[in-house]
Every structure is written in C-alpha cells, then in structure tokens.
Amino acid sequence: MSDYFTELGHTPTGDNGPDDMDRNYRRLQVLAIMNGIDMDIEVPEASKRAIAKMPLHDITEDDVKNDVKCPVCLKPAEIAEQFKVLPCKHKYHEECILLWLKKTNSCPLCRYELETDDPVYEELRLYRQDEPNRRQRQDNLMDSMYS
Ligand SMILES: [Zn+2]
Ligand SMILES: [Zn+2]
Known part of the structure; x- marks a missing residue:
C-alpha cells in the first residue's frame, strides 16, 4: 500500500497520520469499485x-x-x-x-445493506443502492434518443 502511494507521489504519513492515509486509500477503493473494478473493501458495522x-x-x-x-x-x-x-x-x-x-452492515440472507457511520463507505453504499434508478435513467435516456 505504501508503494502505491509513493508511486502517486504521496508521502505515506500525512499531517493526520495513518488514519488519514487509510481514509484516502479507502476512498480510492470506493472509486475503483464504482468504476467496475472488482475489489474487496473492508465493510464497517451498521450504525x-x-x-x-x-x-x-x-x-x-x-x-x-x-x-x-x-x-x-x-x-x-x-x-x-x-x-x-x-x-x-x-x-x-x-x-x-x-x-x-457489529461485524458487517448487511442482512445475512439477502445482503441488504444498512446505513453505516463510515462516510467513505456510505458513498459506495448509496451508489449501489441507487443502481436500479441509475439503470432506469439510462433506459429513459436511450428511449428518448432513439424514439
Ligand atoms: Zn437467533
Ligand atoms: Zn434480508
């Protein structure tokens, strides 16, 4: 992980220490997943x-x-x-x-995700939750373009 940051030109320890670095790394993970890259991310507990x-x-x-x-x-x-x-x-x-x-934020049966207190993870959760709407909006756009 530190190699990755060094490559990007970041100094591994910022003013806010390792917590800050961890948060940045997680933000990158979230962005990667949103862009369709299959990546494991640590899931916080439900709020x-x-x-x-x-x-x-x-x-x-x-x-x-x-x-x-x-x-x-x-x-x-x-x-x-x-x-x-x-x-x-x-x-x-x-x-x-x-x-x-306390270990994860989702229903053991259907994986429905509950709200968490982790602002970085919340971005990903809300993005995933919005997926059906996003698809609908894309379909609507296609319809309006081709009809
Ligand atoms: Zn029981
Ligand atoms: Zn469920």
Whole structure:
C-alpha cells in the first residue's frame, strides 16, 4: 500500500497520520469499485441509528405454526420472543442480528445493506443502492434518443 502511494507521489504519513492515509486509500477503493473494478473493501458495522430504527416483531402463534426460525442460530421462534425486523423484512433474534451487525452492515440472507457511520463507505453504499434508478435513467435516456 505504501508503494502505491509513493508511486502517486504521496508521502505515506500525512499531517493526520495513518488514519488519514487509510481514509484516502479507502476512498480510492470506493472509486475503483464504482468504476467496475472488482475489489474487496473492508465493510464497517451498521450504525447505531440504523439499528435503532429497526422495529421489533412479537412472535405470534402463527409464526410458530409457520415454523419461523431465526436464520442466524436456526432456533425456532417461540411465543413472547421478539425478533428484529430489517428493512428487507427478514427477521432475527435481536441478540443474534446485533452480534452480526457489529461485524458487517448487511442482512445475512439477502445482503441488504444498512446505513453505516463510515462516510467513505456510505458513498459506495448509496451508489449501489441507487443502481436500479441509475439503470432506469439510462433506459429513459436511450428511449428518448432513439424514439
Ligand atoms: Zn437467533
Ligand atoms: Zn434480508
């Protein structure tokens, strides 16, 4: 990584130290991914705000009848338990999903990405989330050009 910065003419340690350098490197990763380069980027944990926003669902008899399970620990849901509901509608035991969301920001089942506190990563998350709209805008543009 330091070689890469040296090549670009950057001094490896800026005024703000290694944190600043790390942030710059991550910004480059985000730009690379946005430009279609396949690259791994460290994913931050979900923000406290995103977690607080997720509603709780009281397990009902119907859930039990329908054999609802927590996808993390695979234990069947029991009456009086509460499951956290992610924006993608997948439900988990609160303690199971909170543990998971400390490591990464996405739903274990469908990879829906929750908000994070990392401004650099947020740029990439919002860019990815906007993908269907972006495609639609491109289609509309094509339609208006060729019809
Ligand atoms: Zn669980
Ligand atoms: Zn999901």
